[in-house]
Amino acid sequence: MNKPKKIATETDDWQALKSYTAARIALGRTGVSIPLRESLQFKLAHAHAKDAVYSCLDNSGLQEALADTELPIYSVYSQAANRDIYLQRPDLGRLLSEESARQLHDLNASPSQLSIIIADGLSASAVNTYAPLVIRNLIDAARLAGYTFAPITLVEQGRVAISDDIGHILQAQLVIMLIGERPGLSSFDSMGAYLTYAPQPGLTDERRNCLSNIRDQGLPPAVAVSKLMRLIDSAFRLQLTGVSLKDTDGSEPDRLPIG
Template identity: 70%
Template sequence: MNDVKKIGVEPDEWEPLKAYTNARIALGKTGISIPLKESLQFKMAHAHAKDAVYSHLDVAGLQADLESTGLPVHRLHSQAENRDIYLQRPDLGRLLANDSVDKLRRLNSSPADISIIIADGLSATAINNYTGPVVNRLVEKIQQAGYSLAPLLLVEQGRVAITDAVGGILRPRLAIILIGERPGLSAFDSMGAYITYEPQPGLTDERRNCVSNIRDRGLPPVLAVDKLMYLINSAFRLQLTGVALKDNNGLLE
């Protein structure tokens, strides 16, 4: 009988770099293929990403998490009636449904300094996981800084630019939207925060600042809030957001 050569997993010279990133590097190889373990992990990561895209906001849980802020929470919806339409028609996710427009107009409140908007985006999983710790700390810091706050808005099937639709009605000086980011194969629960000074219909994304990858294995919520407060204070000082507002927080003078 001929001897059969046993094929094992060959080590990868990039292995030490895995300590610094969640990216799919240094997977090793078995012959001309990647190891079975890595193949299965890839399929699992892909499944998590698909699940995140079709995940739903835990509205009751979020309302309970936000209760301690002392701010009213209003539930809104974009013009995308369901998830399939939302994915096929990004433009509808940027606009408020008619009944949501009417609801905001009935609030009848004076314009506040800051409006906080929470939207599912492409990962409601991220919003369900991180909205509570981020918003509670952020509201506390904003109030300590002396800024006034509009009621919290919880938007289903929303895109980043729905901030401008809200701004056109409530007229806050600045708006922050927390939104689920597009899932990847190494992060399916990442939340982003976009800041817009004087939000109004017709703005483009170059007028916004983004704080990305807010999650336990990315930018932790505590540090994310500190970064957001730096940008908020800078935005009010300079009266702008976007490409002209640089994040120099933590850089050496």
């Protein structure tokens, strides 16, 4: 019986570029198709991304990991009752449930400078992995700088704008939200950090600053903390966040011209 003829895999001229990116380039070619190995890896990446979207916030694990911050930690919910509604109705993920709003109002929180919020977003697995390390180091750095903190808030089925309601209720001058980002086929575990000065309901995204792709293979957590501290210091000095503020190492102005 004749064995099937093995088809050689042709290499790609862009092979040298693979060392600079995790993007799917220079996959090679077997006949008129990509190699079987690359096809299977694509399916695996798609499965990882789908799993990330439906992953759950590990409330107990996060509370345990953040216990040494000695800050109160509260769990709240958006108006999206479940994951399917969350994905179909982004507007509901931006609003606190009535029960959660009452819970935070009942705290009668004293005014503070910083409010840290953790939300599942579109990849709770990313937040479960990277939020504790970022938050612990950020709190240590911010305390050394003299900042005060509101309680930490964990949000299920939350989107970025829900931080405006939370920060406003807790009377915080600036909110820092860590949230799972939309997973890609080469980054299913990416976390974003959003900063908003003077949070209040109804703000839009131009009032925020964002650090994206916080993960070991992207923006390392230690570097993210350093960037966050520069942004926090600049936000309080200029009393703003958003399009008029950018991260800088001090070598150039951190406020962008308007107009």
